Amino acid sequence: MSTLRINIVLFGIGNVGSTLVNQVLESQKFFLEKKNIELRFPIITNSTLAFFEKDGVKNQWEANFAQSAIPFKVEDIIDYVKELELENLIAVDATASSDILKNYIPLLQNGFNIVAANKKANTQHLDFYNDLRRIAKKFDKSFLYETNVGAGLPVIQTISDLYYSGEKITKIRGVFSGSLSYIFNRFSSENEPFSRILVDAEKLGLTEPDSREDLSGNDVARKLLILARELEQKVEFSDIKVASLLLPELNEKHSKAQYAINKSLFDKSFNIAKITQSDNHVLRFVGELDLEKNQLEVKLVSVPKTTALGQLKGADNLIEIYTKSYGEIPIVIQGAGAGKAVTARGVLTDILKLAEKIKVKNEVWV
Known part of the structure; x- marks a missing residue:
């Protein structure tokens, strides 16, 4: 042949x-x-x-x-x-x-x-x-x-296979950003200020050249939009409710130089979010597509340490797919979600x- x-x-x-x-x-x-x-x-x-x-x-x-x-x-x-x-x-x-x-x-x-x-x-x-x-x-x-x-994880293929086999997908939720996974995995388990971990993520090349791109939540929103459209949802980017992690005094309107020297302004609000959680909970930045409520959201959440999201390590992505057949137990896809x-x-x-x-x-x- x-x-x-x-x-x-x-x-x-x-x-x-x-x-x-x-x-x-x-x-x-x-x-x-x-x-x-x-x-x-x-x-x-x-x-x-x-x-x-x-x-x-x-x-x-x-x-x-x-x-x-x-x-x-x-x-x-x-x-x-x-x-x-x-x-x-x-x-x-x-x-x-x-x-x-x-x-x-x-x-x-x-x-x-x-x-x-x-x-x-x-x-x-x-x-x-x-x-x-x-x-x-x-x-x-x-x-x-x-x-x-x-990146190399079979997320789109799995969701498409489920959908076109007639499976009813009810919800998709997960950590879709390697940079924000790394930042919140460390912030939840270490006694370090948020700004210091953010700078470490930048030095490791995990963030975009301007890390405000990551913190804005727009990259996670784009990935959520792609998955929603795979499920034939007629949605636009503007339909997604994005709770940006940027502060009014530290956002895209300020110069890169101002942003670089004022990152410590993040520390107070994130520390409050951390210490006011329920016991044995950790912070995670997630994208969530709820097909039953017809909602697309990108937001910071607090989850129990014992859950799959709560046990996330390093810069891994983790996506939970909830379906009618699998009930309350989601299909979980986890692994390196970034890197050349x-x-x-x-x-x-x-x-x-x-x-x-x-x-x-x-x-x-x-």
Whole structure:
């Protein structure tokens, strides 16, 4: 049986994109032996430059990119793959950009499947969200994005499988942010001021470059929105009730420099929240989708130490899925919900899933 060659056009060679290329190069022999699949990168891009390599990038790809990458438009990429008659195309969006979204539909229309680590497409207005799926269906292409929630954890897949098997999901609740998981896990168990733990999280690279992004709760809200839409809820970002952790005197309106030197202002209010809890309770920052009440909320809660959420450690994510069949006992998915290696591996899992789908399609046509 002939080897299936998959051509991947990679947008974004930051942490996730470059890790993905290296993971593929390391495992190429394994994929050939186990799946009879060859993954190639004929084109890799950053925000302004593209490197075109007819035979796919090799181990020295970073040096080659630096030497040979040229300015590009997406039309150039579409023309290039047509000219070389490249088949089995997957566009991988490993950026965090909103600009790239305008290219999704032209890519689908020109033979590309899409795998996105970027969660922006799934948090746009519902009109765009639905258009994307309609176009993908029309052109018989796939759009996969498992890493949008929980990085390498199988959150979206599990929820989708349950929903489309006819299971009634009643509630989804969890800690969706690795940075806020780390901060509150430590704050609940140590006698350290909140601001000191926040600075530690920043130094470890767990937060966004400006940690107000994390503390605003918007990233958790976006993940909640994605899950709600997986369950065919017609909701927009503005429908989510977000209780930001930022203070009026310490929010997005102040300069980054002011924010950096005034973090100790957080300490009093968080310490009050900590000491006024019931005994044997801990603070957790959660996203909650209650389908019976039709509510989406992002908020700080106090939970018993003995619960799954209460026992959370490190920077782990933990998602509880409550369903009619499972009753009061939720399905719990827990593990590293952030990091370039696990995110890249999750993207690679989506790529391989698509490769298997393409293989089946090709066999049907033969």
